[in-house]
Amino acid sequence: MFSHPFIKFLGRFYRGNTAAILGSVIIATVIFMSACASVIADNEPNKRVARGHQPPSAELLLGSTRSGKDVFSQVLHGGQISLLVAFSASAITTLIAVAVGISAGYFGGRIDEFLMSLTNVVLVFPQLPLLIILAAFLGQVGPLVIALIIGLSSWAWGARVIRSQTMAIRNKEFILAAEVMGESKWRIIFVEILPNLISIVVGGAMGTCIYALMAEAGLEFLGLGDPTIVTWGTMLFWAQSNSAFVVGAWWDMVVPGAAIAIFGGGLALLNMSIDQISNPKLKTGGYIKTWRRMKVEVEAKRAAL
Amino acid sequence: MVSSNQLMANVADITNEQMGTLEVENLVVDFALDSALFKRQYMRAVNSVSLTIKAGEALAIVGESGSGKSTCARALTRLYKPTDGVLRLNGQDINCPENQISQAHLAKQIQMIFQDPFGSLNPVHTIRHHLYRPIRIHLPRLEGNEIEDYMLATLERVGLSPAKQTADKFPHELSGGQRQRVAIARALTTGAKFILADEPISMLDVSIRLGILNLMTDMKDEGIGFLYITHDIATARYFAERTGVMYVxxxxxxxxxxxxxxxxxxPYTQLLISAVPEVGRKRENSISKDHSKSQIPLWKPESKGCPFAGRCPKVSNVCHERMPDVTQVAEDHFVRCFALYK
Incomplete structure (x- = not known):
């Protein structure tokens, strides 16, 4: 079982790669705690359980909000929706980016011209203002609509990257060989080209995931989301509109902010390690360690002289 | 278990069609030079080339880079669309608009081997995948164990044993020569009658080249026709019965x-042969010294004359005006050069 190539690959990926291990542990922990929110947290997220703005204590681990709700329970339950939005927006983005990028890169010609002009149009739109205008236009929208808006407006960059990689692979001889063999176009795309793009696609998906998490929180913080649904963004929105910092209830603001930062950081760490695999030039960590050790040795010798 | 030889014989029956020929008549291939908006400028990569490959024989095409050798082969496999000319497989027009031969049928008859053994196998798939696909596409009658047996038999046939271990490997686990053998095995699994080998040994170690050439000679003796593209005129003579020299x-x-x-x-063939290094031979005359500096022309549809005129030591005025006619100099030896008339 341990000889399966995928397990071997995982072994190679994690060995000595502190960033990847740390990132994976953070992501796994956050996902696990959000998923088991109703088991871990005693209180309902929207139930009034204490007086307003109680500081963290043994009873209320992370204190209470202005309206007396349990912040610990809210951050866990809010994570479910925030993560769902981030992942589904990232999935939509990745799907569109892969479809557009590979089709443009593989078929070329007219199809390429058409898809790339479409991509360029999406690319030049300033994304956050567009998100704000769309969200404002649609009124206070639920998390799924936000996921859709983010997903549909942020695929262009990934599509360009995937297109150029596809074009590089497209002219490799194994693709010509498959064409001479009489393989269908769709098989060439999905079986011959796509597996070669995995690291770029996964890296892009994680990057989009961070972006979607931030964009969703940003929109909701500005009051463009549905404030009755508990997410990390609406938690920040309520904390801000109740002047949490001004009245000294820092936990109300810091907890959802820290949740976003920690999860985003975890994704960034993992993304960084994937970058190092797809681009070995970035793999410097080990060399810097070696260089430092050698430097210390040389200086020790010099001091001895 | 059915012995692999028996199985090979069965498969040979399935794919056995009449001993054929692959003919190219006046092939012209143009490439557009400009952007897609104004397609006015073309370059003529192949100009009125005719050749015939017979089953069980090899035709070598020799020439320097950019002389249109690979373009010929790629036009034959439909990777490029010919601008003009007729391609015939067993007497049947390949690109005839009505009654067109399907890509699958063409692929079953004509296969290619590429130059770069590192680029011609997909790095994410095992050798098994590379052989399994052509069998699935072209020999749908084989099932289950038969596929496996046939695949392993083909690997043994190209000298990759133990076949079972090789099949489970990824391309990066094989050497250049072994990969080129896999590429040949892939071409063979379809039961192809013609193999277009596009510089199959130029990127291999010198010590491995002869092995691949001998393997191809064995295939040839089994009735496969080869188009052998190379810049190495010495291996052309070693491997191929007939040789054609291309220039621009x-x-x-x-x-x-x-x-x-x-x-x-x-004169161009003479130049090519004088360029073959040989121990103990001095560089003879000054053909290459004086004339190698002039530019290789970019051939366009409207260009005229002999393409070699700019570099030719025996050039005369008429060379710049039109392409010389074919002259027969021996029983099976043809040349297009004005210098022969003098």
């Missing part, structure tokens, strides 16, 4: 390999 898209001299290489008549 034109076939300038062709015929029986021995005759072409022993008594070259075209």
């Amino acid at each position: 898209g034109h076939m300038v001299e062709w015929g029986e390999s021995d005759s072409v290489t022993q008594t070259p008549h075209h």
Whole structure:
């Protein structure tokens, strides 16, 4: 079982790669705690359980909000929706980016011209203002609509990257060989080209995931989301509109902010390690360690002289 | 278990069609030079080339980079669309608009081997995948164990044993020569009658080249026709019965390999042969010194004359005006050069 190539690959990926291990542990922990929110947290997220703005204590681990709700329970339950939005927006983005990028890169010609002009149009739109205008236009929208808006407006960059990689692979001889063999176009795309793009696609998906998490929180913080649904963004929105910092209830603001930062950081760490695999030039960590050790040795010798 | 030989014989029956020929008649291939908006400028990569490959024989095409050798082969497999000319497989027009041969049928008859053994296998798939797909596409009658047996038999046939271990490997676990053998095995699994080998040994170690050439010779003896593209005129003579010399898209001299290489008549062929390094031979005359500096022309549809005129030591005025006609200099040896008339 341990000889399966995928397990071997995982072994190679994690060995000595502190960033990847740390990132994976953070992501796994956050996902696990959000998923088991109703088991871990005693209180309902929207139930009034204490007086307003109680500081963290043994009873209320992370204190209470202005309206007396349990912040610990809210951050866990809010994570479910925030993560769902981030992942589904990232999935939509990745799907569109892969479809557009590979089709443009593989078929070329007219199809390429058409898809790339479409991509360029999406690319030049300033994304956050567009998100704000769309969200404002649609009124206070639920998390799924936000996921859709983010997903549909942020695929262009990934599509360009995937297109150029596809074009590089497209002219490799194994693709010509498959064409001479009489393989269908769709098989060439999905079986011959796509597996070669995995690291770029996964890296892009994680990057989009961070972006979607931030964009969703940003929109909701500005009051463009549905404030009755508990997410990390609406938690920040309520904390801000109740002047949490001004009245000294820092936990109300810091907890959802820290949740976003920690999860985003975890994704960034993992993304960084994937970058190092797809681009070995970035793999410097080990060399810097070696260089430092050698430097210390040389200086020790010099001091001895 | 059915022995692999028996199985091979069965498969040979399935794919056995009449001993055929692959003919190219006046092939012209143009490439657009400009952007897609104004397609006015073209370059003529192949200009009126005719050749015939017979089953069980090899035709070598020799020429420097950019002479249109690979373009010929790629036009034959439909990777490029010919601008003009007729391609015939067993007498049947390949690109005839009505009654067109399907890509699958064409692929079953004609296969290609590429130059770069590192680029011609997909790094994310095992060798098994590379052989399994052509069997699935072209021999749908085989099932289950038969596929496996046939695949392993083909690997043994190209000298990759133990076949079972090789099949489970990824391309990066094989050497260049082994990969090229896998590429040949892939071409063979379809039961192809013609193999277009596009510089199959130029990127291999010298010590491995002969092994691949001998393997291809064995295939040839089993009735497969080869188009052997190379810049190495010495291996052309070793492997191929007939040789054609191309220069900037034109076939300038062709015929029986021995005759072409022993008594070259075209100045370009002479130049090529003088460029073959040989121990103990001094660089003879100054052909290459004086004339190698001039530019290789970019051939366009409206260009005229002999493409070699700019570099030719025997050039005369008429060379710049039109392409010389074909002259027969021996029983199976043809040249296109004005210098022969003098």
